[in-house]
Amino acid sequence: MIDLRSDTFTKPSPDMLKAMFNAQVGDDVFGEDPTVNELEKYCAELFGMEAAVFCPTGTMTNQIAIKCHTQPGDEVICDKVSHVYIYEGGGIAFNSGCQVKTINGTRGLITAEDVVSSINPDDVHKAHSSLVVLENTGNRGGGSCYEIEDILQIQEVCKEHGLKLHLDGARLFNALVAKKQKPLQYGEMFDSISICLSKGLGTPIGSVLLGKTDFIKKARRVRKVMGGGMRQAGYIAAAGLFALHNNVERLAEDHQHAKQIAEALLNKDFTGKMMPVETNIVIFEVLEDYTAPEFCKRMKEYGILCLPISPNQVRMVTHLDVTNEMVKELLETIAAF
Numbered sequence: 001m002i003d004l005r006s007d008t009f010t011k012p013s014p015d016m017l018k019a020m021f022n023a024q025v026g027d028d029v030f031g032e033d034p035t036v037n038e039l040e041k042y043c044a045e046l047f048g049m050e051a052a053v054f055c056p057t058g059t060m061t062n063q064i065a066i067k068c069h070t071q072p073g074d075e076v077i078c079d080k081v082s083h084v085y086i087y088e089g090g091g092i093a094f095n096s097g098c099q100v101k102t103i104n105g106t107r108g109l110i111t112a113e114d115v116v117s118s119i120n121p122d123d124v125h126k127a128h129s130s131l132v133v134l135e136n137t138g139n140r141g142g143g144s145c146y147e148i149e150d151i152l153q154i155q156e157v158c159k160e161h162g163l164k165l166h167l168d169g170a171r172l173f174n175a176l177v178a179k180k181q182k183p184l185q186y187g188e189m190f191d192s193i194s195i196c197l198s199k200g201l202g203t204p205i206g207s208v209l210l211g212k213t214d215f216i217k218k219a220r221r222v223r224k225v226m227g228g229g230m231r232q233a234g235y236i237a238a239a240g241l242f243a244l245h246n247n248v249e250r251l252a253e254d255h256q257h258a259k260q261i262a263e264a265l266l267n268k269d270f271t272g273k274m275m276p277v278e279t280n281i282v283i284f285e286v287l288e289d290y291t292a293p294e295f296c297k298r299m300k301e302y303g304i305l306c307l308p309i310s311p312n313q314v315r316m317v318t319h320l321d322v323t324n325e326m327v328k329e330l331l332e333t334i335a336a337f
């Protein structure tokens, strides 16, 4: 099977498993796991941020950040297809008691103008706007990427109005590689950043939340409250360090594969509108007799797994377990389909 449903389907490689097996560990709730400490320090330094905290999932890092940046009754500003809004189980309301003002952005990306017009006036009738969340790359935007200039403008607006700025960077490394941007640029622009190790970087588990020392101190308390205080987590942190050392630059291959797949699909009559392919995600409409679930079912018969994400949209995601040979086979299958 060629599994293109998500970049979360990767399995740890033998070398990654070896790094995990050999990890030095301790009780991380007591701050005594050397490998977790090393991972947190490595990530903080990479982004030029003061501190970091290791968590099991990207949902948890996002939710902790939102909790730490807001008070109950506040309003969080984000795009209408943001992961924090549509894929985290209503966590903004559940965990932080906040409401959301959604922006009708472009492929999941929003602008400084959008943010300005979404900030509530200082009026007792209105919720207090306290946080903006950006997503880079945009998952439902088909792996869309921000320009640094556009984020700088949003940062400016947030500063001017006293709002915090959080980045859901589940696939930030895809954006960094695709746009040739630097982690340090991101550390300067955001109050907090969440990165996932379990997407394109290929670890079985793990996300890291970055921010200022005080913020991360608070985040550790919220992580414990949410049940995310882990003990000998060094075994999984070792996978994260391995991934950051070995699996970042190679994301360019995934992007190349996604472009090849997109081209093959665009040659076919059954392919309708496709989102621009900037990184490792291909989202397209299926036309003619197919619904998205039917299309995916047919593909499965050819040994290819892809994901229907709406009645007529299909998603294919490339990752480190999708080899050159698999892509070649896939291109042939699409051509003959």
Ligand SMILES: *Cc1c(COP(=O)(O)O)cnc(C)c1O
Binding pocket: 056, 057, 058, 059, 060, 062, 083, 084, 135, 137, 138, 139, 168, 170, 171, 196, 198, 199, 207
């Ligand atoms: C996957 C993902 C997350 C985090 O998901 P978890 O499965 O909880 O690790 C957050 N944001 C985006 C955009 C994602 O794609």
